[in-house]
Amino acid sequence: MTLARVDRRAPRSPARPRETGTADPADGPALRRHRRRRNRLTALAFLAPLALYLAAFYVYPLYRNLDLSLRDYTVRSFVAGDAPFSGLDNFRTVLDDPTFGPAMRHTMIFTFVSIAFQYGAGLALAVFFNRHFRLAATLRALFLIPWLLPLIVSASTWSWMLNSESGVLNHALRTVGVAPVDWLNSPHWALTSVIIANIWIGIPFNLVILYSGLQNIPGELYEAASLDGASAWQQFRRITFPLLRPVSAITLLLGLVYTLKVFDLIWIMTKGGPSDASSTLATWSYQLGFGSLLPKFGPGAAVGNILILIALVFGLLYIRVQRRQEA
Amino acid sequence: MRNTRRTLICAVATVGALTSVAACGGGSDSSASGTGGSGGTYTFWDPYPQFDASSAWGKLVGKCGTEAGVKVKRTAMDTTDLGNKALLAAQQGNAPDVMLVDNPVVSTLVEAGILNKTGDLGLDTKSIQKNILGAGEIDGSSYGVPIGANTLALYYNKKVLAAAGVDPASVKDWNSLTAALKKVKAAGKKGITFSAINTEEGSFQFLPWFWGAGGDLTQLDSAKGVAALSLWKGWVDDGLAPKDVLQNTQTTSWQEFATGTYAFGENGTWQLGNADKAGFDYGVISIPGQSGGAAPVPTGGEFVTVPIQKDSGRYDVTKKIVTCLTSSANLLATDTTLAYVAPTAAVQTEQVKANPELKPWVDAVAAARGRTSGGLGTKYPTISQPMWTAVQSALSGGQSPQAALDAAQKAADKGGS
Numbered sequence: 001m002t003l004a005r006v007d008r009r010a011p012r013s014p015a016r017p018r019e020t021g022t023a024d025p026a027d028g029p030a031l032r033r034h035r036r037r038r039n040r041l042t043a044l045a046f047l048a049p050l051a052l053y054l055a056a057f058y059v060y061p062l063y064r065n066l067d068l069s070l071r072d073y074t075v076r077s078f079v080a081g082d083a084p085f086s087g088l089d090n091f092r093t094v095l096d097d098p099t100f101g102p103a104m105r106h107t108m109i110f111t112f113v114s115i116a117f118q119y120g121a122g123l124a125l126a127v128f129f130n131r132h133f134r135l136a137a138t139l140r141a142l143f144l145i146p147w148l149l150p151l152i153v154s155a156s157t158w159s160w161m162l163n164s165e166s167g168v169l170n171h172a173l174r175t176v177g178v179a180p181v182d183w184l185n186s187p188h189w190a191l192t193s194v195i196i197a198n199i200w201i202g203i204p205f206n207l208v209i210l211y212s213g214l215q216n217i218p219g220e221l222y223e224a225a226s227l228d229g230a231s232a233w234q235q236f237r238r239i240t241f242p243l244l245r246p247v248s249a250i251t252l253l254l255g256l257v258y259t260l261k262v263f264d265l266i267w268i269m270t271k272g273g274p275s276d277a278s279s280t281l282a283t284w285s286y287q288l289g290f291g292s293l294l295p296k297f298g299p300g301a302a303v304g305n306i307l308i309l310i311a312l313v314f315g316l317l318y319i320r321v322q323r324r325q326e327a
Numbered sequence: 328m329r330n331t332r333r334t335l336i337c338a339v340a341t342v343g344a345l346t347s348v349a350a351c352g353g354g355s356d357s358s359a360s361g362t363g364g365s366g367g368t369y370t371f372w373d374p375y376p377q378f379d380a381s382s383a384w385g386k387l388v389g390k391c392g393t394e395a396g397v398k399v400k401r402t403a404m405d406t407t408d409l410g411n412k413a414l415l416a417a418q419q420g421n422a423p424d425v426m427l428v429d430n431p432v433v434s435t436l437v438e439a440g441i442l443n444k445t446g447d448l449g450l451d452t453k454s455i456q457k458n459i460l461g462a463g464e465i466d467g468s469s470y471g472v473p474i475g476a477n478t479l480a481l482y483y484n485k486k487v488l489a490a491a492g493v494d495p496a497s498v499k500d501w502n503s504l505t506a507a508l509k510k511v512k513a514a515g516k517k518g519i520t521f522s523a524i525n526t527e528e529g530s531f532q533f534l535p536w537f538w539g540a541g542g543d544l545t546q547l548d549s550a551k552g553v554a555a556l557s558l559w560k561g562w563v564d565d566g567l568a569p570k571d572v573l574q575n576t577q578t579t580s581w582q583e584f585a586t587g588t589y590a591f592g593e594n595g596t597w598q599l600g601n602a603d604k605a606g607f608d609y610g611v612i613s614i615p616g617q618s619g620g621a622a623p624v625p626t627g628g629e630f631v632t633v634p635i636q637k638d639s640g641r642y643d644v645t646k647k648i649v650t651c652l653t654s655s656a657n658l659l660a661t662d663t664t665l666a667y668v669a670p671t672a673a674v675q676t677e678q679v680k681a682n683p684e685l686k687p688w689v690d691a692v693a694a695a696r697g698r699t700s701g702g703l704g705t706k707y708p709t710i711s712q713p714m715w716t717a718v719q720s721a722l723s724g725g726q727s728p729q730a731a732l733d734a735a736q737k738a739a740d741k742g743g744s
Contacts, residue, residue: 075438098734274573294708
């Protein structure tokens with residue numbers, strides 16, 4: 001797309017009329033053509049690093065992944081590079097697998113429950129901190145901690161806290177006389193536990209973006225509203241929320257993409273277990289490709305591509321909604 | 328026009344954010360380059376990142392290179408990484424000259440067609456114990472030289488057992504073990520800890536019980552397999568084993584045992600060094616079979632393998648390096664550092680002479696089986712994964728042992744075909 005823009009601008013370049021003016025009218029067209037070619041080459045030269053970067057780090061991996069998912073790879077053909085084309089066989093294998101249904105369901109529950117709570121809590125905290133009380137900045141900084149910690153640290157800490165035997169949470173439950181819960185070892189709780197940890201990690205992101213969105217809402221609107229006798233809730237409903245809509249939309253979309261692909265948190269806490277009780281498409285894809293001694297690259301890549309497709313659908317949905325808002 | 332362009336940007340951005348997960352499979356690995364050329368540098372990979380260049384192991388690798396007249400460039404990586412990296416490197420045509428891999432990985436690499444037969448290289452494996460060598464044998468040919476072997480046994484805490492009035496010598500079979508665990512629990516201590524995690528480690532730890540019941544890996548759902556899984560499930564359900572065995576790696580399981588509150592811990596030879604530091608008196612017994620005797624345990628440990636090179640002229644030097652690494656004197660030093668049991672009888676004798684505590688481990692290794700032995704080869708991974716999944720579903724209470732193993736057998740049939 002950059003190419004198109006540069007091309008269109010080139011003929012309008014201010015240098016051209018001056019130069020054609022001084023040149024001999026006889027060889028004008030030839031010189032013009034020459035200059036235009038040079039301009040184009042310069043443009044291409046500027047473009048090349050970006051194009052190369054995109055090709056090497058985006059297009060090629062995507063192409064490789066698609067290629068992996070469309071061929072019948074065994075370890076032997078992976079090394080020899082002569083895997084036969086198998087069309088959609090890998091996708092069929094994946095869709096027929098008994099793990100697919102639960103993994104899809106877990107992915108959706110994990111994503112939507114996480115986002116709902118992250119956004120809700122993030123918005124509540126953003127509105128709260130927007131009141132500028134004493135220590136607000138300090139407290140807000142403290143809320144950013146989950147975001148600053150390396151994921152391996154926070155995930156391991158959660159996994160210790162939720163440990164059935166020695167976890168601090170079960171210890172607390174025992175002290176108040178409640179039966180301990182097998183947070184990570186029970187098929188009924190494992191998914192909930194990783195969702196709780198993920199919500200905690202995602203709140204700061206929502207808080208920061210929504211807070212900056214709030215700063216852009218002019219204060220006069222609230223003054224006017226309170227003069228008209230609007231209650232705090234009405235101010236939130238009628239001013240804050242509608243004016244925050246564009247920021248909310250991008251927060252939710254980014255949250256969605258980030259949450260769909262969450263892998264490390266689940267892998268560190270439960271490895272998708274017990275059995276497959278907390279496996280999502282992302283962990284399953286890794287499990288297929290790298291989790292056992294005999295890698296299944298084809299189906300693993302197929303699951304990865306399904307994940308990309310889902311994110312793409314939501315991305316397009318976001319653009320549609322945004323376009324309708326602008327119109 | 329503008330809108331479609333923006334659509335495209337957004338699509339690319341969205342997709343880009345996701346590729347990090349999806350594209351792992353195809354990443355080219357240029358950092359693993361090391362074809363060496365004729366400059367006399369030979370590449371060497373091992374799964375011992377805990378040893379740096381200044382360690383005894385690091386020095387030994389360097390010394391073996393010097394003796395062969397070349398420089399050895401050693402790269403250590405995590406054991407799970409190693410298998411994947413090896414496949415990628417082979418695909419790119421720059422596999423290392425010598426590679427130390429975990430024994431069940433050998434069959435996968437052979438299946439990929441990237442390993443040389445030891446016979447073709449002229450490496451001598453006659454003095455090595457048959458059952459240890461067996462883990463690196465596929466279709467009757469050997470593809471690697473074991474650097475050492477380890478296996479599993481039961482560590483016990485003498486103090487906890489004494490307080491509960493249990494004589495470790497009375498633990499002869501499953502019933503007497505369960506009875507001992509009950510006594511320990513009644514005395515207010517904890518029974519046994521092991522690792523039932525959903526990775527290869529979980530299968531490794533379950534195998535002694537599975538084989539101890541007479542189970543056969545080609546038929547997971549047999550009554551014998553169900554008996555083994557029911558034993559574990561019974562322990563967890565009755566509180567004789569903690570519920571977090573489902574998350575335990577062998578390391579965390581060891582840490583639980585090292586707290587001193589557990590009577591038994593199923594763990595490996597490699598913990599002997601830590602056992603001395605644990606601060607309490609411990610003993611070791613072999614894992615009992617269902618109706619007595621020592622259960623067959625799986626062999627662990629790494630193999631020295633020689634990946635296929637385009638330039639077959641390199642093999643002469645490679646052979647010298649491998650021979651040096653697996654010479655008796657060096658094996659003794661290496662296996663002492665790693666707390667492994669040596670793969671040859673001669674070195675084992677020396678090890679026991681130096682450290683009599685190793686005796687039960689040498690016996691256990693002698694009775695051990697390779698996981699990929701018995702013609703299983705690359706079928707093993709497709710059996711192991713459903714097996715650890717079944718262990719998880721049963722212990723977490725999701726399914727009965729029979730139902731879990733039925734499902735596992737179905738998955739193994741599908742994966743193996």
